[in-house]
Amino acid sequence: MNNLEIKVCMGTGGIAAGGTDVLSAFDSALKERSIPAELQMGCSMHKVGCRGLCAKDVLVDVLIDDSRTTYQYIKPEMVQRIVDEHIVGGNPVSEWLVKEDYHNFHEKQIKVVLSDCGNIDPEDINSYISVGGYKATEKVFATMKPEDVIAEIKKSGLRGRGGAGFPTGVKWEACRGVQPNLQMGQKYIICNADEGDPGAFMDRAVIEGNPHAVIEGMVIGAYAIGASKGYVYIRAEYPLAVERLKLAIAAARERRFIGKNILDSGFDFDIKIKLGAGAFVCGEETALIASIEGQRGMPRAKPPFPVYQGLWGKPTVINNVETLANIPYIIVKGADWFSSYGTEKSKGTKVFALTGKVKNTGLIEVPMGITLKEIIYDIGGGIENDKKLKAVQTGGPSGGCITPDMLDINVDYESLAKVGSIVGSGGMIVLDEDDCMVNVAKYFLSFTQAESCGKCVPCRIGTKRLLEILNRITKGKGKEDDIELLLKLGSDVKSASLCGLGQTAPNPVLSTIKYFREEYEAHLQGKCPAKVCRDLLTYSIIEEFCKGCGACLRACPAGAITGEKKQPHKIAPEICVKCGACFDVCKFKAVGRE
Amino acid sequence: MLKVTIDGKTIEVPAGTTVLDAAKMLDIPIPTLCHHPKLTPFGGCRLCIVEIKGIPRPVTSCTTPVSDNMEVTTSTPQIEDLRKTVLELILSDHPNDCMVCEKAGDCTLQELAYFYGIRENRFAGERRIYTKKDGNPFLERDMEKCILCGRCVKVCDEVQGVGAIDFTYRGFKSKICPPYEKDLDCEFCGQCVAVCPTGALTGKQWAHKGRQKDIKEIDTICPYCGTGCNITLHVSRNEVIRVTSKEDTWNEGWLCVKGRFGYKFINSPDRLKKPLIKKNGKFEEASWDEALDYIATRLNEIKAKHGADAIGGLSSARCTNEENYLFQKLIRAAIGTNNIDHCARL
Numbered sequence A: 001m002n003n004l005e006i007k008v009c010m011g012t013g014g015i016a017a018g019g020t021d022v023l024s025a026f027d028s029a030l031k032e033r034s035i036p037a038e039l040q041m042g043c044s045m046h047k048v049g050c051r052g053l054c055a056k057d058v059l060v061d062v063l064i065d066d067s068r069t070t071y072q073y074i075k076p077e078m079v080q081r082i083v084d085e086h087i088v089g090g091n092p093v094s095e096w097l098v099k100e101d102y103h104n105f106h107e108k109q110i111k112v113v114l115s116d117c118g119n120i121d122p123e124d125i126n127s128y129i130s131v132g133g134y135k136a137t138e139k140v141f142a143t144m145k146p147e148d149v150i151a152e153i154k155k156s157g158l159r160g161r162g163g164a165g166f167p168t169g170v171k172w173e174a175c176r177g178v179q180p181n182l183q184m185g186q187k188y189i190i191c192n193a194d195e196g197d198p199g200a201f202m203d204r205a206v207i208e209g210n211p212h213a214v215i216e217g218m219v220i221g222a223y224a225i226g227a228s229k230g231y232v233y234i235r236a237e238y239p240l241a242v243e244r245l246k247l248a249i250a251a252a253r254e255r256r257f258i259g260k261n262i263l264d265s266g267f268d269f270d271i272k273i274k275l276g277a278g279a280f281v282c283g284e285e286t287a288l289i290a291s292i293e294g295q296r297g298m299p300r301a302k303p304p305f306p307v308y309q310g311l312w313g314k315p316t317v318i319n320n321v322e323t324l325a326n327i328p329y330i331i332v333k334g335a336d337w338f339s340s341y342g343t344e345k346s347k348g349t350k351v352f353a354l355t356g357k358v359k360n361t362g363l364i365e366v367p368m369g370i371t372l373k374e375i376i377y378d379i380g381g382g383i384e385n386d387k388k389l390k391a392v393q394t395g396g397p398s399g400g401c402i403t404p405d406m407l408d409i410n411v412d413y414e415s416l417a418k419v420g421s422i423v424g425s426g427g428m429i430v431l432d433e434d435d436c437m438v439n440v441a442k443y444f445l446s447f448t449q450a451e452s453c454g455k456c457v458p459c460r461i462g463t464k465r466l467l468e469i470l471n472r473i474t475k476g477k478g479k480e481d482d483i484e485l486l487l488k489l490g491s492d493v494k495s496a497s498l499c500g501l502g503q504t505a506p507n508p509v510l511s512t513i514k515y516f517r518e519e520y521e522a523h524l525q526g527k528c529p530a531k532v533c534r535d536l537l538t539y540s541i542i543e544e545f546c547k548g549c550g551a552c553l554r555a556c557p558a559g560a561i562t563g564e565k566k567q568p569h570k571i572a573p574e575i576c577v578k579c580g581a582c583f584d585v586c587k588f589k590a591v592g593r594e
Numbered sequence B: 001m002l003k004v005t006i007d008g009k010t011i012e013v014p015a016g017t018t019v020l021d022a023a024k025m026l027d028i029p030i031p032t033l034c035h036h037p038k039l040t041p042f043g044g045c046r047l048c049i050v051e052i053k054g055i056p057r058p059v060t061s062c063t064t065p066v067s068d069n070m071e072v073t074t075s076t077p078q079i080e081d082l083r084k085t086v087l088e089l090i091l092s093d094h095p096n097d098c099m100v101c102e103k104a105g106d107c108t109l110q111e112l113a114y115f116y117g118i119r120e121n122r123f124a125g126e127r128r129i130y131t132k133k134d135g136n137p138f139l140e141r142d143m144e145k146c147i148l149c150g151r152c153v154k155v156c157d158e159v160q161g162v163g164a165i166d167f168t169y170r171g172f173k174s175k176i177c178p179p180y181e182k183d184l185d186c187e188f189c190g191q192c193v194a195v196c197p198t199g200a201l202t203g204k205q206w207a208h209k210g211r212q213k214d215i216k217e218i219d220t221i222c223p224y225c226g227t228g229c230n231i232t233l234h235v236s237r238n239e240v241i242r243v244t245s246k247e248d249t250w251n252e253g254w255l256c257v258k259g260r261f262g263y264k265f266i267n268s269p270d271r272l273k274k275p276l277i278k279k280n281g282k283f284e285e286a287s288w289d290e291a292l293d294y295i296a297t298r299l300n301e302i303k304a305k306h307g308a309d310a311i312g313g314l315s316s317a318r319c320t321n322e323e324n325y326l327f328q329k330l331i332r333a334a335i336g337t338n339n340i341d342h343c344a345r346l
């Protein structure tokens, strides 16, 4: 044994689970122990970015002479034993090792963007370089003209991962083509790291795990379009990502991968970070530009498109984090390699945030065109508690639902659009029989409604009205024609709104009505089939099951339950606040919920 | 020049012309609320949506530049239906108290509601409720009536260069207000009042003096300074109750606080209508002949006794250039001193 490497997962998830303490526990345990001298020479410890399965954090890799052992749920107090038994003793602590599901989770994934996340130390540029980092930049400056870069990206078929799926090479070509003399020379490239969709954390994980890939993508893009300045617009709620990005930019500048006269090519390009204040709409490109310019983040009508008139009126390319992180891999491994993954029109891989009622939640990267079934059952390990799958919501607040009978659908831009959903930025929420679809629609609407920039009427007032209608439906106060009204208003808001936010905000409502209309109708009849909507539930005690133990009586915060010991209890409906505490606490299933 | 066909009529327009402006040239009406010809396009009210061949969704004509051989349809059943929904949404969040609103009869929103026959509202729901709290003497800001067209924000920024107000908050709670919702603290030029298409912004002095109906409009020139802006006095019952300025004048309808709000002196009972001469420590009315004679005599006496430099003349910005010229001539040539100044330095 002459090489020991310990990798502790320190993405936001890893740190929240105690990654920092685990790392320092290893540090002191190894110092305390008399580790063989030759081992100490080759010993290194790294914080690495997220590797997807955050639910099992803190994840720790122990690599002894390149043979990898992975532990899950590691706490600082477990470190001593790993050092004693495994590192010194040579026997891995078998009960703490990751199980089969960890391997299944990774097996069907194909990692391009995330290939180095969780493996390299994001705070150390050498770690990135050691796995081939900045080779793409070197290659571009040594052997490629800007037009060659554009041709390669076009050939790869890469499409924007920020939601709209616009071909990246085409966007770059358009921007390159804008006459520089008319535009006073200056062009910009902006990395969109705003990531405001609820439940999405793909871009955060990429920047936290491998910030240099994004920087490389920006440099190459800048060279291709002829931009000398770049911005990363990143939300301030991502402090770790911001910190790592800052370190990475400084390190890249020191190594002359950015800055003046990059790698003696004569090309200048530098990057600034601009913090966003957490408005969803600032992810929309024209609003993002306004925000960088110091104005209120409100979208404006297109045309003119940013490639012609963007930041400060200059030609500007805006690309998503994941889009940019694909670039260096495409340049090094070639367009053909990239386009060997995916379907005819959707090439490469896509990162999804798999959440909801699946066993393995986390970040996954899959080839475009993989079936939804493979994602949910092979990678996700199936539905939690083996309940019944009800729907998969993709595309977050702009997306729609896919029903279990469509599980064989290929996950790519075209196929999802065909069934009324979208790939979007990559949110994927699995819903089971306990989820109420009206409530799901209400959840997304309450988000978009609050995040509307207020500029245009259909979005500002229309989404509010949609939400009000949903609210009254879930309260049992729906009117007979409310479903029709939702459909009508939803479609008008889509047609009449200015930007993508309003144009897609009604999607969760329209798609749940399309596939789960009977649930809406049940609510109008005063029933919530999934038993989620509080106002439609009544709690009562089933006398023959009640043992009179008084647990419910003690749990009820409203004092709605009365009863003598050992006698059946009673709930007074006029006092009951429908919190469900009695239902949860009763061991004898004597509380009924209807 | 670019060729564009709108509702079957064709016209050539210079590059950069918007579809809305091209339609205007063809006398084709398109409803608007947030658009103002002197301000940058906004595209917020969505009323000016049109169909353009080759573009799958409706687009706002105020923001879309004409491209060559474009084919535009300004009115289809779907477009009118969308416009109606938009108007209904606006009115679902409006006090709808036209009965007592200062702006009734001169309000674009009211006009459109009438035109589209909106009575019942399918979307009735929560309305924004705000307390009025502005302490300033000039502008009444009733933000419940605000439709967030953004015109006031833009005129303040683009024309006046002040930027006293902006959009704040998000979603349904969006609101136009000064920073931190403080009281307005600005020049009070009232340009925002002039461009507001609803009753959200009005002049405090206008209240209950008479609405636009039955008002006599008298075009004249603002007397306050040498700029000479065109103004229009709104007269009701022999009283000037409001001052506005028309857009097709050289000052393009823009005014300052004095021109717009400083008209109260006209009907003030304290206003001097005859010369006064102080006799025995008290001002007494006199005739113009008497007054001018008195001035001439006294000026001559002072000049004879103390010399011309004991006299000085102070003229007013509210006089014309010619009057100011004559006044300095009088002081310099007739009296013989250079002691002449002008209030515009204030």
Ligand SMILES: Cc1cc2nc3c(=O)[nH]c(=O)nc-3n(C[C@H](O)[C@H](O)[C@H](O)COP(=O)(O)O)c2cc1C
Binding pocket: A159, A160, A161, A162, A163, A164, A165, A166, A168, A192, A193, A194, A195, A196, A197, A280, A281, A282, A283, A284, A285, A286, A318, A319, A320, A321, A323, A324, A425, A499, A500, A501
């Ligand atoms: C309301 C709204 C929010 C958006 N948020 C994001 C975002 O957080 N990140 C992102 O990359 N793109 C976002 N987009 C898409 C961007 O406008 C833009 O299409 C994208 O950044 C382009 O990059 P791409 O071509 O690499 O996908 C959003 C769009 C809308 C309408």
Ligand code: SF4
Binding pocket: A281, A298, A299, A451, A452, A453, A454, A455, A456, A457, A459, A460, A497, A498, A499, A500, A501, A502, A503
């Ligand atoms: S659609 Fe919504 S977010 Fe987009 S411009 Fe209109 S109000 Fe703003």
Ligand code: SF4
Binding pocket: B145, B146, B147, B148, B149, B150, B151, B152, B153, B176, B192, B195, B196, B197, B198, B200, B201
């Ligand atoms: S106050 Fe008037 S001008 Fe300003 S946004 Fe509201 S309606 Fe428009």
